[in-house]
Amino acid sequence: MVARPAPAPVPGALADRPVRRDGPPPATEGDVWALLSQIPDPEIPVISITDLGIVREVALDGRAVRVAITPTYSGCPATFVIAIAVEAALLDAGLTPTVTSRIDPPWTTDWLTEAAREKLRRYGIAPPATRGPEACPHCGATTVTQVSRHGSTPCKAQWRCDACAEPFDYFKCH
Amino acid sequence: MSATDPRPPASQPAAELFEFLCRMGDNTLVLGHRLSEWCGTAPALEEDIATANTALDLIGQTQMWLGLAAETEGAGRSADDLAMTRDAWDFRNLLLVEQPNGDFGRTLMRSFLFDAWHRLMLERLTLSGDPRVAAIAAKAVKEVAYHADRSAELVVALGDGTEESHGRMQAALDRLWPYAGEMLADDAIDRAMAEAGIAPLPSALADPWEESVRTTLTRATLTVPEGAFAHRGGKDGARHSEHLGHMLTTMQWLQRAYPGARW
Ligand SMILES: [Zn+2]
Numbered sequence: 001m002v003a004r005p006a007p008a009p010v011p012g013a014l015a016d017r018p019v020r021r022d023g024p025p026p027a028t029e030g031d032v033w034a035l036l037s038q039i040p041d042p043e044i045p046v047i048s049i050t051d052l053g054i055v056r057e058v059a060l061d062g063r064a065v066r067v068a069i070t071p072t073y074s075g076c077p078a079t080f081v082i083a084i085a086v087e088a089a090l091l092d093a094g095l096t097p098t099v100t101s102r103i104d105p106p107w108t109t110d111w112l113t114e115a116a117r118e119k120l121r122r123y124g125i126a127p128p129a130t131r132g133p134e135a136c137p138h139c140g141a142t143t144v145t146q147v148s149r150h151g152s153t154p155c156k157a158q159w160r161c162d163a164c165a166e167p168f169d170y171f172k173c174h
Numbered sequence: 175m176s177a178t179d180p181r182p183p184a185s186q187p188a189a190e191l192f193e194f195l196c197r198m199g200d201n202t203l204v205l206g207h208r209l210s211e212w213c214g215t216a217p218a219l220e221e222d223i224a225t226a227n228t229a230l231d232l233i234g235q236t237q238m239w240l241g242l243a244a245e246t247e248g249a250g251r252s253a254d255d256l257a258m259t260r261d262a263w264d265f266r267n268l269l270l271v272e273q274p275n276g277d278f279g280r281t282l283m284r285s286f287l288f289d290a291w292h293r294l295m296l297e298r299l300t301l302s303g304d305p306r307v308a309a310i311a312a313k314a315v316k317e318v319a320y321h322a323d324r325s326a327e328l329v330v331a332l333g334d335g336t337e338e339s340h341g342r343m344q345a346a347l348d349r350l351w352p353y354a355g356e357m358l359a360d361d362a363i364d365r366a367m368a369e370a371g372i373a374p375l376p377s378a379l380a381d382p383w384e385e386s387v388r389t390t391l392t393r394a395t396l397t398v399p400e401g402a403f404a405h406r407g408g409k410d411g412a413r414h415s416e417h418l419g420h421m422l423t424t425m426q427w428l429q430r431a432y433p434g435a436r437w
Contacts, residue, residue, distance in 0.1 A: 024395070069222075071234070073230070073231055073234060073317060074231060074234030074235050074237070074238060074313055074314060074317065075206075075229075075230035075231045075232070075233045075234025075235070075268050076230070076234065077230075103238065103309050103310065103312075103313045104305075104312065104313070106308035106309075106312050106313040106316060134191075134241075147220060148220035148221075148223065149223060149320070149323075150220070150223050150224035150227040150228075151227075152206075152223070153221065154227050154230060154231065157373060158220065158223075174316060
């Protein structure tokens with residue numbers, strides 16, 4: 001039999017990796033939130049996971065920290081990557097993390113921060129609004145047309161500006 | 175990551191609940207896999223992306239339903255074990271969702287008939303007496319409402335489209351209609367779920383389903399076939415069509431060839 005290559009490392013098995021640590025571990029839950037606010041969304045890196053509103057709870061008890069994350073869409077592949085990034089960041093900070101998934105109450109785009117909406121706009125993604133995109137994120141025109149109800153990731157739809165004719169992503173209201 | 179937070183009610187019919195959760199999860203798994211078969215080959219780029227995104231939602235929902243099924247069973251199996259190592263007779267999905275894709279029209283018609291039911295079922299499951307079921311339903315229904323809107327929109331566009339598209343959609347409806355009845359028929363598992371306050375009787379969904387589906391089909395200028403014959407045997411596993419086994423050989427190949435493989 002031909003020898004098969006060793007399996008790839010299992011995500012989540014992070015405990016044995018070398019820890020990068022500068023300074024003392026976070027001492028308050030506020031410090032942990034600040035740390036988490038530095039972790040970018042893997043698919044829209046201009047916004048952080050706290051901007052996205054998916055960190056639902058942080059509970060710090062000495063060096064042990066519990067973080068509850070909610071998925072945006074139930075099949076979003078980024079959820080898994082985010083959980084690994086959170087675990088890695090907390091380990092690097094000298095904490096012992098337990099990362100859990102919490103689906104109740106379900107994520108809604110209402111939890112996007114105002115800062116996140118502005119960052120999306122500047123990045124070229126129209127932020128969610130009840131009646132579809134309010135304006136083209138490129139030129140600001142308000143005459144826009146839906147191209148498709150879905151886009152490159154579960155959270156986006158494809159639209160086009162009637163004024164500048166550029167296509168753009170719209171972060172769907174959810 | 176660990177499972178969801180809400181706890182189960184003190185007493186519930188565990189064996190029947192396991193069956194019910196497998197029904198929900200196998201529907202989303204099998205339809206999710208079917209839709210993923212279009213990835214890269216759908217007739218238009220936008221539809222390719224939309225179909226793949228829908229498949230992704232359904233697979234995500236599968237992880238929740240089968241995850242809870244595995245937890246309920248308490249036999250040490252995971253959602254992945256249930257998805258990848260059961261054989262056809264242990265699947266509890268509706269016959270409708272295992273039907274092959276056919277052309278894009280038939281794929282859409284299958285989704286349309288299922289999505290309308292799925293949305294109604296999930297809406298009612300958000301009120302389930304089991305908070306874990308209610309939580310999954312509340313998460314899933316937001317996604318499924320989007321699926322149902324899209325498939326209905328496209329059924330109207332293609333039904334009330336060209337002669338060619340109309341003909342294909344009518345043929346799809348004629349072929350798939352006899353598979354719709356299974357969604358609305360009650361059996362012992364359904365009655366146990368209803369008595370426990372966990373899920374509605376499927377028959378309670380029949381009127382709103384018929385109304386919403388017939389309204390859309392009329393707008394699509396399509397004719398609902400006469401006759402009430404309904405194929406049975408999917409959700410109780412008694413008589414799956416041959417198509418499911420063929421699908422599983424593809425879907426489960428990796429775990430069958432390399433048991434326990436992870437990445
Ligand atoms: Zn523009």
